[in-house]
Amino acid sequence: MQPPEFWNKGPSQKNMWPVLLAPLSKLWQWAGQNRWQNGAHTKIPIPVICIGNVNLGGTGKTPTVIEAITQLIAMGKKPHVVTKGYKGQLKGPILVNPQIHTATDVGDEPLLLAAFAPTWVSKNRHDGAQSAYDAGADVIILDDGLQNPAIAKDLTVLVVDAKIGFGNGCVFPAGPLREPIENAVKKSDLLLTIGQPQNLHQDFIAAWPTVQKLPHATSTIIPLETGMNWKNTPVFAFAGIGRPEKFYETLKGLGANILKTRDFDDHQTIPTTLLTRMEHEANALGAQLVTTEKDAVRLPKNWQQKVLTIPVRLKIHDTEVFRKSLKAIFNS
Numbered sequence: 001m002q003p004p005e006f007w008n009k010g011p012s013q014k015n016m017w018p019v020l021l022a023p024l025s026k027l028w029q030w031a032g033q034n035r036w037q038n039g040a041h042t043k044i045p046i047p048v049i050c051i052g053n054v055n056l057g058g059t060g061k062t063p064t065v066i067e068a069i070t071q072l073i074a075m076g077k078k079p080h081v082v083t084k085g086y087k088g089q090l091k092g093p094i095l096v097n098p099q100i101h102t103a104t105d106v107g108d109e110p111l112l113l114a115a116f117a118p119t120w121v122s123k124n125r126h127d128g129a130q131s132a133y134d135a136g137a138d139v140i141i142l143d144d145g146l147q148n149p150a151i152a153k154d155l156t157v158l159v160v161d162a163k164i165g166f167g168n169g170c171v172f173p174a175g176p177l178r179e180p181i182e183n184a185v186k187k188s189d190l191l192l193t194i195g196q197p198q199n200l201h202q203d204f205i206a207a208w209p210t211v212q213k214l215p216h217a218t219s220t221i222i223p224l225e226t227g228m229n230w231k232n233t234p235v236f237a238f239a240g241i242g243r244p245e246k247f248y249e250t251l252k253g254l255g256a257n258i259l260k261t262r263d264f265d266d267h268q269t270i271p272t273t274l275l276t277r278m279e280h281e282a283n284a285l286g287a288q289l290v291t292t293e294k295d296a297v298r299l300p301k302n303w304q305q306k307v308l309t310i311p312v313r314l315k316i317h318d319t320e321v322f323r324k325s326l327k328a329i330f331n332s
Helices: 016-020 022-037 061-074 108-113 125-134 181-187 202-207 209-213 244-253 272-285 319-331
Strands: 048-052 079-083 119-121 139-143 155-161 190-194 216-223 234-239 257-263 288-292 308-310 312-316
Touching (some): 061 155, 061 312, 061 319, 079 108, 079 125, 119 125, 125 139, 155 319, 181 209, 216 319, 234 244, 244 257, 272 288
Parallel strands (some): 079 119, 234 257
16 A cells, blocks of 8 residues: 555645544544553563654664664674564564575564574564563564553664655654654654755654754665676666665666666565566566565565665764664663
């Protein structure tokens, strides 16, 4: 399901839909607050870092989790990731094994994260965190847990896509937000924006001065050097992520010649029949099929050899702000 266009119109642009849908937004907001207030917020014996967002859809949490893993390992820590495994069938808690599990079992993001740190899929976050602790973790990274009240957090990072900001600033279904900005900020300890700072959404800072109360680190997504020369390479690019255009912009930045693109819903599994059709189209165009890392793990094994991927990582510009926040949870 693609988000409606009015979700991305800033508060300064008038639109009737947010007004008409406001009663449903109030109901959603009430349900979320009630769940949070009645949650267990159980303390785990080791620090818990939550990487979350307030927007529905992708904002860059997965690259942020990978960067947090990298920083923690450099500090000599043993981080484990706990995630609910969106669209995965297994309830868990279960330790993800990429040699055994598929995206159908555990979801796509856990398969990607498991290459960097032990990753647990658990629909019940407390059970997943307890399993990680029992398995020897000395710090837990909770993927996408800002609105989850099961366990207490020691550090919460609010991840925001700088280009889209908070859209129209309204709560679902009137807008793209899971909860009001003010609520998300109260739960958070650090604001991490992804994207060039000069391209911040016009309504981002002006409409919500409350976000300025948080320490702020800026970052960008950059492609890894793989030895592949993309300059003038003809490609048929496809992606099923929150904002496929981000992937296409990365390809263009590498100099690739994009002949065709195809967007899929976030986390969508692509049928083999459609992959075959796309392969025929790419061959007719003299192009190479290319997709994201996250999309690649959802492909059948034999297709993973046929489709090229571009691995990307998060580059934090304010590294000391980020590191200071991580170190603080071990000194408290």
